[in-house]
Amino acid sequence: MQSLSTENYLKAIYHAAQFREGTVATTSIANKIGAKPSSVTDMFKKLADHNLVEYEKYKGVTLTTDGVKKALHIIRKHRLWESFLVSHLNFSWDEVHQVAEQLEHIQSEKLTNELDRFLDYPTHDPHGDPIPNRALFMKTHNKILLLDLPLNKEGVCVGVKDNSSDFLRYLDRRQIGIGTPILILHREEYDQSLHIQAGNSTLMITEKTAENIYVKP
Amino acid sequence: MQSLSTENYLKAIYHAAQFREGTVATTSIANKIGAKPSSVTDMFKKLADHNLVEYEKYKGVTLTTDGVKKALHIIRKHRLWESFLVSHLNFSWDEVHQVAEQLEHIQSEKLTNELDRFLDYPTHDPHGDPIPNRALFMKTHNKILLLDLPLNKEGVCVGVKDNSSDFLRYLDRRQIGIGTPILILHREEYDQSLHIQAGNSTLMITEKTAENIYVKP
DNA sequence: TATAAAATTTAGATTAGCCTAAATTATGTA
DNA sequence: TACATAATTTAGGCTAATCTAAATTTTATA
Incomplete structure (x- = not known):
């Protein structure tokens, strides 16, 4: 269970949870994903079935430990690819996001970890956001x-x-x-x-x- | 019109057409893709609607000029990525295919062409297969x-x-x-x-x- | 060249991910 | 605290890509 759509929801929930304490609301995800709230409800149920989120009707979701791990893994890939595009493929920092949104879904542990090594284990992406390492731990600046x-x-x-x-x-x-x-x-x-x-x-x-x-x- | 599935069919038809003259049969694609012949028929119709293949009932398909172009573009990406994986990410030639199958679907002209430049315009991939250049032309060895x-x-x-x-x-x-x-x-x-x-x-x-x-x- | 076998297509169903419209629940304010 | 408004969920559909089973066409062979 790791469709493209599922991965995008996990990432969106993770990012939404950074903003505010507590649960993440249906509407906030609907806006991020560009889907209708009813579709988001459907997906919340599916994610809950797979133990990636805790979901209580009308109360929104929070990621489970598994959900956080999956989200961080996608974010790791996204930010590694952004770094690669800027450092080796002449992309500028405003061009990388759209392509990284595609590349982040590629499934290959070896690819991710070799890319990490090739880039010499970068800690931050071209926008200054921290890159989770192989253990999914990230260094945050006190900015x-x-x-x-x-x-x-x-x-x-x-x-x-x-x-x-x-x-x-x-x-x-x-x-x-x-x-x-x-x-x-x-x-x-x-x-x-x-x-x-x-x-x-x-x-x-x-x-x-x-x-x-x-x-x- | 360029779904993942569509792209895989175009590629499969292109490769099947290399083997023998004339049209490509439903069953041969079904075997390559790992789908049932009835599903292939459905897709043949859809590809024909989009002018990517010529399709005559019970007679199989041939790629149109547009279809060939799309297929070559995917093959270009596939082989460039295979080259990258071997030359910079420590993959061996027997490991690259599965990952390149995913990477070949990434949509970004800039990415493809910058990758080409980064690799110094390789003419052949790690298996010795020719890589179409930006104009989709490829050098074939007389092997x-x-x-x-x-x-x-x-x-x-x-x-x-x-x-x-x-x-x-x-x-x-x-x-x-x-x-x-x-x-x-x-x-x-x-x-x-x-x-x-x-x-x-x-x-x-x-x-x-x-x-x-x-x-x- | 009839006819059996193989290939192909059609018909109808399924699933994931989305939608609209209607119903339900929660929230904020008079 | 009642009630209007906002948020959320449910019910019922839609589309792409697949499937199975049945029907049709092509092909190969006796």
């Missing part, structure tokens, strides 16, 4: 939103919250990427915009941008 | 079966006809692989077995083995 970085304290960009192509390309244009040192020079009270120093240039960004960039202080 | 190699004339192993794991591992044990120089020293009339020189060692092989190895004289 904060750029918005919460104290004035004049240097941080380094270690990730993004919004992974959309639009946002990533916007960051490319502003020459902000993983590893870029960032300093907040001034907060404009009027419209919450920020004057920052990013790498060698000073520039202005909106509050919305600042709450989608992670930095390590 | 013959080892069985048909004249006595005491050196040939070089350039491919295999039987791609089964069992046969490939058998060749590994006999230290025969792509590039191995081979000479027929003696043909035993009694049981058609052959004494050959392969690389540095002399050994005996059966007729069956000799008709599954391709050599270039």
